[in-house]
Amino acid sequence: MEEGVIKYRLQFTEAAPVAMKPLAALNHWRTILWHQALIGQDPARYDGYDFGNVSQRIEDLDAPRGKRCFVISGTRTGHLPELDSRHYTQVMSYDAASNTVSAAGPVKPSSESLTHGMLYDLDNDIRVVLHVHSPDIWQAADRLAIPATNRAAAYGTPAMAAEVQRLFRNSDVRERKIFSMGGHEDGVVAFGASAEEAGDTLLRALKASREY
Numbered sequence: 574m575e576e577g578v579i580k581y582r583l584q585f586t587e588a589a590p591v592a593m594k595p596l597a598a599l600n601h602w603r604t605i606l607w608h609q610a611l612i613g614q615d616p617a618r619y620d621g622y623d624f625g626n627v628s629q630r631i632e633d634l635d636a637p638r639g640k641r642c643f644v645i646s647g648t649r650t651g652h653l654p655e656l657d658s659r660h661y662t663q664v665m666s667y668d669a670a671s672n673t674v675s676a677a678g679p680v681k682p683s684s685e686s687l688t689h690g691m692l693y694d695l696d697n698d699i700r701v702v703l704h705v706h707s708p709d710i711w712q713a714a715d716r717l718a719i720p721a722t723n724r725a726a727a728y729g730t731p732a733m734a735a736e737v738q739r740l741f742r743n744s745d746v747r748e749r750k751i752f753s754m755g756g757h758e759d760g761v762v763a764f765g766a767s768a769e770e771a772g773d774t775l776l777r778a779l780k781a782s783r784e785y
C-alpha cells in the first residue's frame with residue numbers, strides 16, 4: 574500500500590491552473606467526500622499516505638482512447654478540506670501498457686491517474702470519476718452485490734486494469750456505476766455523467782453499508 578507514491582512514469586510540465594468554474598460541482602463533491610473521511614490523509618490510515626482523488630473529463634469529448642483529457646486532483650492534497658485551482662492538474666494522455674501519464678498544471682497529478690484514464694476509455698459517457706477509500710463499503714461489497722475486482726490484482730498493476738475491464742464485460746458495473754477494488758484496501762470507485770451522480774452513488778452505498 575503506497576498510496577502517495579507515483580508508480581507510473583510521469584511526463585509533467587508545470588503550467589497555469591485550469592479554470593475552476595467548470596469544476597465547481599466536482600470540487601464541491603470532493604469537499605463532501607473529505608468530510609466523510611472518504612478522501613483524506615490520516616497518520617492512522619495507510620501509513621499516513623493521502624487517499625482518494627477525483628477527476629472530470631474536459632475539452633474534446635470525442636477524443637480517442639488514451640487522449641481523453643481530464644482534470645484530476647493533485648498528489649499530496651488529501652489533507653486539505655477544500656481544494657482550489659492550485660490543486661488540480663490536467664492529464665492530456667495516458668497509456669496503461671507503458672504505465673505512462675502526461676500532465677500539465679500547477680501540481681503533479683494523483684498517483685492513481687491511470688485508473689481514471691482507464692475508466693474514461695471504457696465508456697465515453699463517463700464524465701466524472703471519484704476514487705475513495707471506505708472500509709465500510711469495501712467490506713460490505715459482497716453483501717451489497719457491488720462488483721469487485723479480484724483480490725489478487727494489486728493497485729496500479731496491469732492485472733488491476735484487466736480486472737476493471739472484466740467488470741465492464743461481465744458485471745452490471747455500468748448500471749451500478751460503482752465497484753470495489755478487491756486488491757486495494759478500502760478502495761472504491763464511483764463514476765457517472767456528473768459529479769452529483771457519482772457522489773450520490775457513493776453516499777447511497779456508504780449508507781447501505783452501515784445498515785445492519
Ligand SMILES: [Zn+2]
Pocket residue numbers: 576624625685704705706757760
Ligand atoms: Zn486508492
